[in-house]
Amino acid sequence: MNITMIGTGYVGLVTGTCFAEFGHHVTCVDKIEAKITQLKAGKIPIYEPGLDLLVTKNVNEGRLQFTTQLEKAIPEAEAIFIAVGTPTSRRGDGYADLTYIYAAAKEVAHHLKGYTVIIDKSTVPVGTARQVARIIKEENPEADFNVASNPEFLREGAAISDFMRPDRVVIGVESDRSEQVLREVYKPLFLRDTPIVSTTIETAELTKYAANAFLAVKISFINEMAAVCEAVGANVSDLAKGIGMDGRIGNKFLHPGPGYGGSCFPKDTLALMRIVQEHGESVRIVEAAVEVNAAQKARMVKKIRDMLGGSESGKTIAILGLTFKPETDDMREAPAATILPALLEKGAHIKAHDPKGMKEAKEYLPESIEYMESSYDACKDADAVVLMTEWNQYRALDLERVKALMKEPVFIDLRNVYEAETMKAAGFRYTGVGK
Ligand code: UDX
Numbered sequence: 001m002n003i004t005m006i007g008t009g010y011v012g013l014v015t016g017t018c019f020a021e022f023g024h025h026v027t028c029v030d031k032i033e034a035k036i037t038q039l040k041a042g043k044i045p046i047y048e049p050g051l052d053l054l055v056t057k058n059v060n061e062g063r064l065q066f067t068t069q070l071e072k073a074i075p076e077a078e079a080i081f082i083a084v085g086t087p088t089s090r091r092g093d094g095y096a097d098l099t100y101i102y103a104a105a106k107e108v109a110h111h112l113k114g115y116t117v118i119i120d121k122s123t124v125p126v127g128t129a130r131q132v133a134r135i136i137k138e139e140n141p142e143a144d145f146n147v148a149s150n151p152e153f154l155r156e157g158a159a160i161s162d163f164m165r166p167d168r169v170v171i172g173v174e175s176d177r178s179e180q181v182l183r184e185v186y187k188p189l190f191l192r193d194t195p196i197v198s199t200t201i202e203t204a205e206l207t208k209y210a211a212n213a214f215l216a217v218k219i220s221f222i223n224e225m226a227a228v229c230e231a232v233g234a235n236v237s238d239l240a241k242g243i244g245m246d247g248r249i250g251n252k253f254l255h256p257g258p259g260y261g262g263s264c265f266p267k268d269t270l271a272l273m274r275i276v277q278e279h280g281e282s283v284r285i286v287e288a289a290v291e292v293n294a295a296q297k298a299r300m301v302k303k304i305r306d307m308l309g310g311s312e313s314g315k316t317i318a319i320l321g322l323t324f325k326p327e328t329d330d331m332r333e334a335p336a337a338t339i340l341p342a343l344l345e346k347g348a349h350i351k352a353h354d355p356k357g358m359k360e361a362k363e364y365l366p367e368s369i370e371y372m373e374s375s376y377d378a379c380k381d382a383d384a385v386v387l388m389t390e391w392n393q394y395r396a397l398d399l400e401r402v403k404a405l406m407k408e409p410v411f412i413d414l415r416n417v418y419e420a421e422t423m424k425a426a427g428f429r430y431t432g433v434g435k
Pocket of ligand 1: 219262
């Protein structure tokens, strides 16, 4: 099958590459020439484990190609996926900015040949696919096409395995013909018994927001429970086990931390709130989750301050991990981007380390931060260590070495990686979240 992917950002590149791995012929299109040149040379602009190998393999086997020329990639395609960016609008009102989606629709319209399905892969407000259809019809009344919605549920850092072994695939379609095309696209998964949930277009569009909002609620719930545990002297990890083993609740996404971040949860919760408001309704639980998440970051600043004896002024703080989660270099909405400036403002000196994210971090964080070559360099002469992101390499630190390097043995574990008893036995003043 011939597939065109418009947009080689995170979602477009992973999805396009995985479709090629399924055996389809995929052309990935992007307007940014430098990006396409880079991709053609086998260089991947983002860090995603396993993606480079998969791109190279599929390019070499002739199933995956990159181009800036949309007009060449459209006529042959049976399915065209739109995976361009939908950032939160510059107006700062929480709406998703759909400029790129509509521009892509307009351009596609003129080059369509034969029956084609145009599928929104980007996370877009309910009604966007219908708008895309309207634009295409306006631009090219003769075009033979259907629109569809096919939301992605990929986690950064695990995107390829999420794609190849999804819990489900959601397709929102308006005709049997377009459903058949999408089923064909996902046939390799269907053969592996992956459930395909076929819905209306609007339901599919909303399903993506509902899934992310629910997960954000789950995280904010456990973060609030962590605060309750601290107040009453309970242990949130045991509590999470105690509730998570109930199949109705589930044990995933019950890890307390410094608040959720990334390119999806913060953006999609706000966008959902706006969509719902426009329809005269409200999603108060989601609003609360967003508030709790902001409060959680502030709470972490206070936790660090308390562990430093009430003031961070003049103190050196080692930060281990900057990205919003491990196995990515993505700094978008990373808790570090809120917590670190707050500490610096009160006069702290920060020495930071991240295995993959330091280059990206420099764009997001104040200049005064010192970036260190290794976690141990960061710990040298520190008054406290803050474990911010649970990269594997921070899970088995040489604790004796860390302690010997530090000025004060204070360890603040914002991801509950270590056991309090172990840390106390190793001579640290230790705190986690909710313990
Ligand atoms: C998420 C969704 O999981 C994915 O399905 C969607 O399509 C895109 O958004 P992603 O943002 O890559 O994926 O990361 P995820 O692993 O979901 O983590 C999001 C944030 O929540 C991270 O900041 C993470 O640290 C935090 N988190 C996650 C917690 O604090 N606790 C948890 O238990 C789980």
